[in-house]
Amino acid sequence: MSDQGAAAFYDARPWERCYGTHHGTDPTLQELTTVADIARRRAEQTPRLPAYTACLENGLHASLDFATVDRLADCFAAWLIAEAGIRPGDRVALQMPNSLPYPIAVFGTLRAGAVLVNINPLFTPREMQHQLSDSGARVLVIVDLFADKLSGALTGTAVEEVVLTGIADLFPWLKRGLVHGVLRAKREIPAAPPNARRLGAVLSRGEHLGPQPWPERGADDLALLQYTGGTTGLPKGAELRNRNILANLGQISAMAGDAIRPGQDVVLTALPLYHIFAFTFNLLTFHHYGCRNILCPSPRPVDKLRKAFEQFPVSKFSAVNLLFHGLLQAEWFRNNPPRHLDFAIAGGTALHRSTAEQWRSLLGHTPLEGYGLTETSPVLAVNPPHGENRLGSVGVPLPGTDVRIVDDNDQPVPQGQTGEIVGRGPQVFEGYWQRPEENRLALRGGWFHTGDIGYMDSDGYIHIVDRKKDMIDVSGFNVYPNEVEEALAEHPAVAEVAVVGAPRGEAGETVVAFVVTPGDEELTEPELIDFARQQLTNYKVPRRVIFRDALPKSAVGKLLRRDLREDARAVIEPAAA
Template identity: 40%
Template sequence: MAEERPWIKNYPSGVPANIDPNQYNTINEFAADCFKKYKNQKAFECMGKAITYGELDKMSTNFGAYLHSRGLEPGDKIALMMPNLLQFPIAFFGALKAGLIVVNTNPLYTAREMKHQFTDSKVSAIVIVENFASNLEKIIGDTNIKTIITTTIGEMLGMKGHIVNFVVKSVKKMVPKFELQNTVKFKDALSQGKKFVIKDFNSDHDTVILHQYTGGTTGVSKGAMLTNKNMIANMLQIKAWLGEHVPEGAVSLSPLPLYHIFACTVNCLSMMACGAHNVLVTNARDLPSVIKEFKNHDVALFTGLNTLFNALLNHKDFASAGFEHLKITVGGGMAVQTAVAEKWEKVTGCRLSEGYGMTESSPVVTINPIDGTARLGTIGMPVSSTDVRILGEDGTVQPVGGIGEIQVQGPQVMKGYYNRPDETVKTIVDGWLCTGDIGSMDEDGFFRIVDRKKDMILVSGFNVYPNEIEGILAAHPKILESAAIGIPDEKSGEVVKIFVVKKDKSLTEDEIKAYCRENMTGYKIPKVIEFRDELPKSNVGKILRRELRDEKKS
């Protein structure tokens, strides 16, 4: 650890400088503690159906025992491919109880993306929602997958589940035909698991429990190996920051998918540590379903990302959803725009605290205080036991205000990339995780992201950061969303091009140019403007500038 940690003196009251990851040896030990402590409390709820911590304990044990009965051994990999459903935490903790390595998989992946992840990770078992099974069928022969557990959206919802499944299958026709061999239904696996026991196995701090694939927004997706210690540490770091603001039984609304590392660590693990009641939203793009949960519950904590906050704020029913219990709103995954954060606080009365992290750091590195001292436009301060520095292009650590690459040290930093020692040594250098993000630190230890290294636009030798352009455009009343990229230019090397989704149909190119001239210096002003009905987004709603850049090349 570096000697200088200027942020410590500005930590909110009660937040420790360091956490002790030795509090638990494994995530299983941590989970057992939660299951016992909060046995009769609601743990997870989905579409109105809730299970308690005690029920989750029993069902996950049955699931783990079933996996062992199928010949799966500790260290084998199991893919979990589903949206937010009650099946997720059951399968997740069941797999960990059996000593398996969980490979979280985005259900919206194409067959090609599935094949890459399953062969790269050497997956031998999968839990998959039927809606996506036809894609698995296309590539199953190219994988080592022998155990296939299928489930339906409504399977764990009781009587209501039959209606849900009827609508999904027969009305909305969301389940393409598939003919996978030797599959077993999720409920049957739970039922059969009751006849077996989980065999003993060794696991410690350094045991890998997750292969969490990077978003692939900057190239091929790689499997970050996350250990018991990584996940315990990040869970304790988040709990230290949020804990006293989340009373036992408080409702945490989870629209972001648990297969994504942000929700997996923050909503699943850290909220369990607080004994919270996690309400899962199966499809966050279905805004009425998110708003409905706000109306049905006294939501105390809400996690999301800029595009979701922005979409909710622009929905006619959101302002009347009721926010008197909302104490914490945390934004991650992408930069939260100041205009969005200001409007969120105005509408909900709750300050939006932006955090920062990446898959390789389990994921949380920094977070804004939630005691009212959050600073808009910053990503907050490093969490406990974490050191962050800014390294300039010349290889020197930058002073306050200097711009350079954000680098991280802490117990939450991954072991490395699975089977990619070459990529690991490029990313972890002298014990520092090189994030590829450009940022700066102010004198109080608050950090600011300027942009991704690879997204930076170079105009006549000047660095232009898309985040800044998009942040300015977000404040325009007629713009819903925007994305900025660099395109080649003979004179200046590159110029800025923006893609704009209108909020008001009357918006013109001339209006945008006039607005930009008023709000940004000459070389930053977009030279090309293209209107779109929508922008390409990742599974969690992050705008994919890479796809927009690639369009231009093809």
């Protein structure tokens, strides 16, 4: 097949005939200009419906209705504008687990005209400092459990205001006091920095200030700086504009059709909202539809979700393969599967066929596997809810999305042949924050180059055969070797280092480091792993360190990680056995 013939196959969009008969557009989304409009519109339509319920592992819970979310978002926005001095386009960073303050801070930040920057709460001070300094964030909202990281994280950043939240903030006072009292007794809440403010005081001050002249923001304005490793290197901010995110909401809505019931569904959010998948799908989509969102701070171990499943009629659920697998292994879940649950979607990492089949056997439906990236807001493709759910595939491109498989010269390859997955559509970002060279490479020819390798079958279903070059998938979290290598290289006894991933069953991969030390330096595996724990989030820390006299390199001195992968596999597999 010629290049023209291959291009014609993709241009014909064969996937559109696979959507099914119940998909369609939601006209109300077309009336929105910014992401912040979602909260205002929903508060006007169904003010007293429950919007968010935070459910802790002990079963304690508290809820906010849509009107209260909107009102408190106004309070936070008023404080940002009047007292924090935030102006349109300034960045506000949020670093907290799933909890009631999170949607308040999201919609308040956007209403103030600021740009949202999500940060993983588990990040080390070193990782925080990179993201805060790179984004230029002026305000940081952080959960008080990790306030001890601030002294090392704020150096060299533009952060002027720090707002502390608690895991039970916005609970009734008795429940809030009980939860925070227990945490303090266990010494899990460190001393607060002297200049930090509490969220409750900020909201009270914002309420006293009253509504401000809200900045006018448009569809082209930046809404979110969502950090990702992209295809290489240290995390960088993908610039997601209002129109990118709203377009993806519209595409999700078109695919879902009547699979989502406005005002009726209850979604359990166990995946972290600071991740783009849960942010767009769980937070924004279900807020737009007026559905109740059950927020769980952590899904690990899966027993932490038991009370949420038992106390609420959960009908929608999103997860990664490891979480599906974990629930299926839990006796309480198998013995009493949630009887209202009729829809589950899988993303972040490949859904194992055995896991999907066990889920279907227990619950009567197969999780819909999808595919997306931070740079695509994030959904690029999904198995259609009203079409064929094809196991082993990540589904078909969303409406209005073009996907091609291309060779090393960016020429489309024939249907069924393997190449790099590239895409374009209204949800695709326009570039990384202050990274012009990265943008040139990632968006060449008007197509976003995902770095993922796959093929498309005759019906337009996408099959991924390899993840991004060199990227390591640890339980659904992306680990980029360059970042880990840079952290390990700071140890004075490390001369050279290469990091690769080795398969680890249901958990995806494990991180393995190959290290060369100077001849006169002594370094042990436990010592270097302990050093890594001080520099990196736990899932990025190597589980094995292998010492070598030299590392394989190309003629120009580039590390050849591919030559180390089999060695890493040989070390990990016997240990797993």
